[in-house]
Amino acid sequence: MDFEDSAEEAAFRRRARTWIAENAPMELKRELEQTPFGQLGLKSIDxxxxxxxxxxxxxKGGWACLSWPKEYGGAGASPIETLIWQQEEGVFKPLGMPFIVGLGVCGPAILVWGTPEQKAELLPPMIFGDEIWCQLFSEPGAGSDLAGIRTRAQRSGDGWIINGSKIWSSGARDSQKGLLIARTDADLPKHAGLTMFCIDTDTPGVDIRPIKQINGHSHFNEVFFTDAWIPDSQRLGPVGAGWKVTLTALMNERASVGAEMQTGFEELLPFVTRNCRSGCGLADTGLISRLASIAVRDNGLKFTNYRVMTAISETGDPGPENSVMKLVAGATSQEVAMLGMDLQGLAGAAMGGDVNEDGELFQMMLLRSAGRRIEGGTDEIMRGIIADRVLNLPPDIRVDKNISFNLIPHS
Structure with a gap:
């Protein structure tokens, strides 16, 4: 593919660059540059x-959700223009973290499956940041086997009563709405008896409990539903079509997570240059080999993202190749964090206080990296998708494929 901007793309890039220079919160630039990727913990402001x-x-400036239709607050921009914006937004991109699930997962599902009334009601507040969304999919007994969920939605008048629980719901504590998958017919096979809903997190009977993570944060949450009633107008898509809606959401999630997931190489290379000219030795062939391997993967991810964006511009849909990016980026970021800690020597095990010039950059990166290999689909799920949908290998044997969900043994 051609990596040079066309005349139109170059003009778009200039407009984006000018607008950012005139409107971005430059007072936060330095602090954002020092914030470990995957985190948004500003100290000077909430x-x-x-x-x-x-x-x-x-x-307000017309730069949010560029690829969305204009009638719903987008700009109708091409995927390439969206990529250009992401490149130019640069250091300010982490400010969009609270909205990744809503704009990257829930919004695209609503665009495909929502009624005109649902789109008009739900999408504008999402785009303007007035409402944050979470994803209510995984359960304690159904993470990777998402179709095995046991949260029930039972008909009640002109609505539904929800009972069950969800786990690992990123950002749920700060969310006003969520995309909820629930079982509406347990007599059908597990993929066929599901229905998708949009739910307000302040609905009576909804209880959100933060999960304390190993890095001290509480980004993940448990969500419990006890006789929570919602109107049928909050159903997204037909009854029983929940799995199809889920696939739309998941394909966009992997596109969003894969494209946004960094490896940490941009933080590692300056650290090595600054601290390892002597002592750990830049001339050490083992270190050079490890850095070269990471650099190759980091660049491979960048160009794979370009290829994916080109494919989206041709087909309009994110493809399974995003699973490759998510798989490689997650494992590489963990390797980068461990190498950064190794190069710190004994200080690599220390946290708190001014233990080293780079603070706790690689320590926090390592503590977060395990979650990055789970969210958006585990490594095993990604490999399964790649084998099935990229390499066209025979699918795994599924003995529960056509069995009523009620007849599947559960332990």
Whole structure:
């Protein structure tokens, strides 16, 4: 593919660059540059407020959700123009973290499956950052086997009563709405008896409990539903079509997660240059080999993202190749964090206080890296998708494929 901007793309890049220079919160630039990737923990200002302010400013300026249709607040831009914007937004991109699930997963599903009334009601507040969304999919007994969920939605008048629980719901504590998959018919095979809903997190009977993570944060949450009633107008898609809606959401999730997931190489290379000219030795062939391997993968991910964006511009849909990016980026970021800690020597095991010049960059990166290999689909799920949909290998044997969900043994 041609990596040079066309005349139209170059003009778009200039407009984006000018707008960012005139409107971005430059007072936060230095702090954002020092924030470990995958985190938004500003100290000079409330992180959520800063994120909402930037999202609202982008929406008013016409730079939010560029690829969405204009009638729903987007700009109808091409995937290549969206990629150009992501490149130019640069250091300010982490301010969009609270909205990744909504704009990258829930919004695209609503665009495909929502009624005109649902799109008009739900999408504008999402784009302007007025409402944050979470994804209510995984359960304690159904993570990778997502179709095995046991949360029930039972008909009640002109609505539904929800009972069950979800886990690993990123950002649920700060969310006003969520995309909920529930079982509406347990007599059908597990993929056929599911229905998708949009639910307000302040609905009576919904209880959100933060999960304390190993890095001290509580980004993940448990969500419990106890006789939570919602109207049928909050159903997304036909009854029983929940799995099809889920696939739409998941394909966009992997596109969003894969494209946004960094390896940490940009943080590692300056650290090595700054600290390892002597002592650990830049001339050490083992170190050079490890750095070269990471650099190759980092560049491979960048160009794979370009190829994926080109494919989206031709087909309009994210493909299974995003699973490759997610798989490689997750494992590489963990390797980068471990190498960064190794190069710190004994200080690599220390946290708190001014233990080294780079603070706790690689320590926090390592503590977060395990979650990155789970969210959006585990490594094993990604390999299965690649084998099935990229390499066209024979699918795994599924003995529960056509069996009523009620007849499947559960332990």
């Amino acid at each position: 992180s959520l407020k800063a994120a909402k302010d930037w999202q609202r400013k982008k929406a």
